[in-house]
Amino acid sequence: MKIKFLFVFFIVYAVACKQKENYTEVRKTLENILEDDQKYRNPVYDWKKQNPLDRKNIKIVTKIIDSLGWLGAEKIGKNANLAFFVVIQHSHELSTMERYLPVMEEAAKKGNADKRQLAYLIDRIELLNNRKQIYGTQYSIRENGAFFIDNLIDSSQVDVRRKTMNLEPLNNYFKVLKSAKN
Incomplete structure (x- = not known):
């Protein structure tokens, strides 16, 4: 009986460990991307230096979202989660913003994305489509x-x-x- 209990305990423990994923490297990558996103924006925007960083960052962020989803601050931390938003918000392609808007909306419903940030993305997309903004964030x-x-x-x-x-x-x-x- 003792062996059966230990076996069941081991199986449950192993499954639990496997289900709890470790996002340490993803978090570090996204935190670095967040720094890059702001590197040449403040105090004065230097587009010649910032735009190449933005193009690099969007490729990495979209690969992460496409493969893992919008993870949320609980899994990757507040700053890493913020990187998802700022990189999409600063994308130079309207099609990219529009592609990830539904992903962010779903993440916001689940508590993995900030509704305030979602409002900023919605307003930016509206203005870029020559429509009126909804929330007055821009x-x-x-x-x-x-x-x-x-x-x-x-x-x-x-x-x-x-x-x-x-x-x-x-x-x-x-x-x-x-x-x-x-």
């Missing part, structure tokens, strides 16, 4: 330094829509942008 700056949101669907209801994506009201968003600028 802004411009006037010559006098004032922030404004252009091409917005039903501006009177924007804060209601923003709330569904865990975004702060537009007035608070402008305050955050202004403080970051200074």
